Amino acid sequence: MAQNPAQRRYMRRMVVLSAAYIAAVMLASWLIPDDAAATPLTVAIALVPALATSGFIWAMARYVAELKDEYVRMLEIRKMLVATGLTLALASGWGILELFTTVPRVQLFYVFPVWCLGLAVGSLVNKVTIGDGGPCL
Amino acid sequence: MKNRLKVLRAERDWSQGDLAERLEVSRQSVNAIETGKYDPSLPLAFRIADLFGLPIEDIFLKD
Incomplete structure (x- = not known):
């Protein structure tokens, strides 16, 4: 079945967010040593990938809202x-x-x-x- | 809910795809409505009625 505009927008958003998620996970892995203490800095860095996962949820919500x-x-x-x-x-x-x-x-x-x-x-x-x-x- | 969509479509020699395009919905939707698997919302039922130039009750029938 051909994709409708809402599906195309959803796919584009998910590609961008997936790339951001992978980059954020790699960055957090590189910056935070194993078994690091939960300091404000490590928590802030570790939460960056969570922004992308929240973005996935936002993209899904937009998709449902934009489906005609x-x-x-x-x-x-x-x-x-x-x-x-x-x-x-x-x-x-x-x-x-x-x-x-x-x-x-x-x-x-x-x-x-x-x-x-x-x-x-x-x-x-x-x-x-x-x-x-x-x-x- | 039963409906006369298939008959009305056939009278106009429209495919499901033709009707879907006119209603700006997917062919899946037309198929689901025709086969009684999905009852359309009131706004979509009005669009269908307007397209065929008939009152809603002449298209959608009580079970």
């Missing part, structure tokens, strides 16, 4: 709801396991990638329930 096709917007929102539900369920479940057992601790950093994987599950749910997985971004 209401049916495609519904498919995308359903995907995001599935991803959110799945992530909350997994995070809560694992958190409780950590509380009561000696399972390995999972870093919070992984919440966002898990949510992104949840989008793929959401697409599958759309395919099974509506017969249409929606656009692949």
